[in-house]
Amino acid sequence: MSANVGTKRAGGIGGLLDRPGFLASLFVSPAMLYMLLLLGVPFVGAIAFSMTDLNIGMLFNTMPSFVGLENFASLIDDPDFRQALRNTFVFAIGSQAVAIILGNILAQVLMAEFRFKPLFRVLVLLPWATPIALGVLGWKWMYDSIYSIINYNLRFLGLLTDGNWPIWLGNPDLAPIAIILVHAWKSFPFVGVIIVAANTSIPRNVIDAAKVDGAGFFRQLFKINLPIVLPIVTVGLVFGTVFAFTDMSVIWLLTRGGPMNVTHVLATLAFQNGILSGDIGRGSAISVFLVPILGVLVVMALRGIRREA
Amino acid sequence: MRRFEAFLKRTGLYTVVVALALFAAFPFYWMLMTTFKGNKDLYNPDVNPYAFNPSPDHPSPTMEHVDYLFNNTLFAQWLLNTFIIGVCVVIITLLLAVPAGYALSRLVGRGSDTMSIGIFLTYLVPPSLLFIPLSAVVSRLGLSDTYWALVVVYPTFTVPFCTWLMMGFFRSIPKGIEEAALVDGQTRLGAFTKVVLPLSISGMLTVIVFAFTLSMQEYVYALTFVSSIALKPMTLGVSTDLIRGDIFFWGSLMAGALIASVPVAIIYNMFLDRFLLGITGGAIKG
Numbered sequence: 001m002s003a004n005v006g007t008k009r010a011g012g013i014g015g016l017l018d019r020p021g022f023l024a025s026l027f028v029s030p031a032m033l034y035m036l037l038l039l040g041v042p043f044v045g046a047i048a049f050s051m052t053d054l055n056i057g058m059l060f061n062t063m064p065s066f067v068g069l070e071n072f073a074s075l076i077d078d079p080d081f082r083q084a085l086r087n088t089f090v091f092a093i094g095s096q097a098v099a100i101i102l103g104n105i106l107a108q109v110l111m112a113e114f115r116f117k118p119l120f121r122v123l124v125l126l127p128w129a130t131p132i133a134l135g136v137l138g139w140k141w142m143y144d145s146i147y148s149i150i151n152y153n154l155r156f157l158g159l160l161t162d163g164n165w166p167i168w169l170g171n172p173d174l175a176p177i178a179i180i181l182v183h184a185w186k187s188f189p190f191v192g193v194i195i196v197a198a199n200t201s202i203p204r205n206v207i208d209a210a211k212v213d214g215a216g217f218f219r220q221l222f223k224i225n226l227p228i229v230l231p232i233v234t235v236g237l238v239f240g241t242v243f244a245f246t247d248m249s250v251i252w253l254l255t256r257g258g259p260m261n262v263t264h265v266l267a268t269l270a271f272q273n274g275i276l277s278g279d280i281g282r283g284s285a286i287s288v289f290l291v292p293i294l295g296v297l298v299v300m301a302l303r304g305i306r307r308e309a
Numbered sequence: 310m311r312r313f314e315a316f317l318k319r320t321g322l323y324t325v326v327v328a329l330a331l332f333a334a335f336p337f338y339w340m341l342m343t344t345f346k347g348n349k350d351l352y353n354p355d356v357n358p359y360a361f362n363p364s365p366d367h368p369s370p371t372m373e374h375v376d377y378l379f380n381n382t383l384f385a386q387w388l389l390n391t392f393i394i395g396v397c398v399v400i401i402t403l404l405l406a407v408p409a410g411y412a413l414s415r416l417v418g419r420g421s422d423t424m425s426i427g428i429f430l431t432y433l434v435p436p437s438l439l440f441i442p443l444s445a446v447v448s449r450l451g452l453s454d455t456y457w458a459l460v461v462v463y464p465t466f467t468v469p470f471c472t473w474l475m476m477g478f479f480r481s482i483p484k485g486i487e488e489a490a491l492v493d494g495q496t497r498l499g500a501f502t503k504v505v506l507p508l509s510i511s512g513m514l515t516v517i518v519f520a521f522t523l524s525m526q527e528y529v530y531a532l533t534f535v536s537s538i539a540l541k542p543m544t545l546g547v548s549t550d551l552i553r554g555d556i557f558f559w560g561s562l563m564a565g566a567l568i569a570s571v572p573v574a575i576i577y578n579m580f581l582d583r584f585l586l587g588i589t590g591g592a593i594k595g
Contacts, residue, residue: 018497024416027408028424031468034405035431038446038465043434045442102329109325120326122578123334129577130337133528133544134566138336141343141559147351149339152358189333197585238433246435249528253548267437274441275533287438294438298430305426 047291049284056278064281071285084257084264085289091176091251091265092244095183099240102184103191110196128189136253139182143168143254169255172262179263182250187240194236198229227307234304238297245293266290337570343563345370351560374560378551384565386539387546390456391569394542395521397460402467402520407513409468410475411501415484425476432469436529439465447534456542458534463527467520474519477586478512479505515583522573543569 050071054064075081106124114120127135142149145167154160168178202225210220248267251257257264257272264272266289274283343351346361347369356362361369378384413425443462444453452458482505490500506513531545538550547565551558577584 020416020497023497023501024412027412027416031405031409031428031472034464034468035428038443038462039431039434039439042439042442042446045445046438049442049445102332105325106329109322109329112322114322114326120330122574123330125333125578125581126337126574127333129574130570131526131528131544131573133526133548134570135336137548137562137566138340141557141563142336142339144559147354147358149358152354185332185336193581194585197582242433242435246437247529248437249532252532267435270437270441271533275444280441280445283441287441290435290438294433294435298433301430301433302426305429 046284047288049280050288051285052281054280054284056280067281071282072288075282075285075289080261080264081269081286083262084266084269084286087176087263088245088265088267088293091180091183092241094180095187095244096237096241098180098184099187099191100237102188103195106188106192107195107199110192111199125189125193127185128187128193132186132247133249133253135186136182136250139178139185140169140254143178145170170259172259175255175259175263179251179254182254183244183247186250187244190236190240195229195233198232198236199225201232202228231304231307235301238301238304242294242297245297246290337567340563340567343559344374344567345372346560347371347373348560374558374564377558378561378564378568382550382561382565383539383541383546384543387541387543388569390540390546391525391543394456394459394463395524398463398467398524399517399520401460401464402471403513403516405464405468406471406516406520407475407506407509409472411479411505413472414476414479415487425473428469428472432466432473434465436533440530440533443530444533453534454536454540456535456540459524459527459531459542462530462534463524464520467523470523471516471520474515474583474586475509475512478509478515482508515580518576518580519584522576525573 049064051066051068052064053067053070058064110117110121141147148165148168150168151160151165155162160166166174168174206224207220210224215223246267248265248271251263251265251268252271255263257268266286270283270286272283273279273286277283342359347363347367349364349367350356350362350369353362363369409428413421413428417424447453447458447462450458450461452461486504486508487497487500490504491497495503525542526544527542528544528548531542532549535541535545538546541549543565547562547569551562551565
């Protein structure tokens with residue numbers, strides 16, 4: 001850009017600060033260093049720990065031994081782990097599918113005009129805007145084994161027969177549904193909002209020009225709307241999906257992985273093994289299984305960003 | 310016939326509107342009801358749960374749960390802890406993200422795209438991958454069981470998001486403004502501090518809002534690193550210390566959840582467009 005302007009006052013610290021390259025590294029390096037130390041190093045640490053027999057009692061006293069892929073091998077033989085791995089996919093894909101359906105409906109509604117729309121927007125964004133741990137507490141109370149308001153409503157509507165009182169979080173068949181519902185509840189408002197935002201970012205004149213040129217509905221959809229909308233929505237969806245794959249707060253607060261370990265996901269199982277039981281090697285190995293999942297999602301996000309630019 | 314069709318469409322729209330609003334907001338309505346119901350009323354499956362059913366010795370609605378929350382738990386302390394953590398995280402985030410965002414949007418040439426995408430991707434690395442090694446880091450730093458552990462760790466997700474946000478913001482400031490300052494004899498650093506920063510107040514305000522609310526919402530790291538009751542942030546305190554063994558203090562729990570979540574929800578609503586900008590990196594014009 002204006003390199004000739006920048007170099008006219010050379011020499012000394014001032015001159016150094018005046019060089020765009022030097023100033024840039026001065027500005028970027030604190031953030032980079034911070035992320036490297038507190039994100040990069042732990043990331044490598046997780047992978048390194050997963051190949052050792054490190055546990056909390058040994059930390060800083062005894063050197064852990066390298067055990068190769070032993071932790072991974074013993075995990076694959078463990079039925080609780082296999083259940084958790086399966087659950088991670090079922091819960092994440094199930095909840096995101098529901099969230100995408102509801103989010104699309106929400107987007108249609110938000111693009112229409114109706115009375116009380118500002119109030120509606122506030123109400124419908126509550127699940128996304130509230131700290132998740134607190135929202136989940138509300139659901140935990142709604143799923144209560146004795147006083148469940150959901151059951152009361154279902155009975156009132158005649159959908160529950162007398163003497164039938166489902167225990168949402170205590171029944172191995174219902175607990176997964178209860179969890180998926182809460183995740184979908186948390187995710188769908190943002191899906192709706194990002195679809196609306198992406199749609200409004202289509203320049204009006206482009207649509208008008210296409211109409212003048214005689215583009216039909218489908219042509220307009222595939223040549224104009226989708227290419228603009230999809231990358232933006234993809235980036236938004238990746239955030240929700242990463243959360244659904246890796247979050248532990250919803251399940252930890254609702255079921256702690258119970259009943260009988262049927263609702264554990266990788267995140268909760270890693271927490272239980274690595275933090276609560278102090279088996280750092282095994283816990284790290286469990287969370288390292290998240291890496292390939294994240295890898296796929298990151299590639300999707302990158303494609304979205306590249307196409308946006 | 311036309312009118313009938315329009316009527317059907319209208320009815321359909323309002324049905325969907327009501328259904329979505331109910332699904333989204335019902336848990337909060339239920340928190341509100343629970344907060345003000347007396348225990349005799351709350352734990353009685355035979356009465357209509359949507360009404361307040363006072364009994365002679367137990368009034369309903371009642372303030373007893375809110376009183377309990379503020380007088381018999383450390384709720385006020387938890388709010389204070391959350392506030393202290395939030396302020397410290399905001400300061401660290403501003404110091405790191407504003408210069409980084411400026412450099413990546415203006416000063417770096419070819420490598421800036423790669424670097425900024427790298428920063429964006431770090432935002433996708435979840436706590437559940439890092440909490441085990443980070444707990445080793447935290448205990449190495451001597452920060453185990455303090456909220457300073459959270460002050461140190463939370464910027465790992467606020468900095469990437471806010472850097473991305475500031476990049477978008479700085480791009481919207483015309484380059485000519487700095488070039489004019491350089492011609493006027495300012496150094497490049499001077500142009501940044503004296504000319505660009507004053508124009509970036511609203512961008513920095515957004516950073517303050519999101520660094521603060523993102524750290525207010527966090528739960529997983531708090532659960533991992535903090536166990537002393539008096540040091541917990543609000544999300545953790547409410548969800549662990551109003552449950553004693555098998556006994557849930559539902560009235561106070563819901564009161565705490567409601568009081569702590571409403572302000573965040575309002576702020577997020579106000580700053581929604583900015584948040585979208587942060588996520589999509591300026592692909593959407595705000």
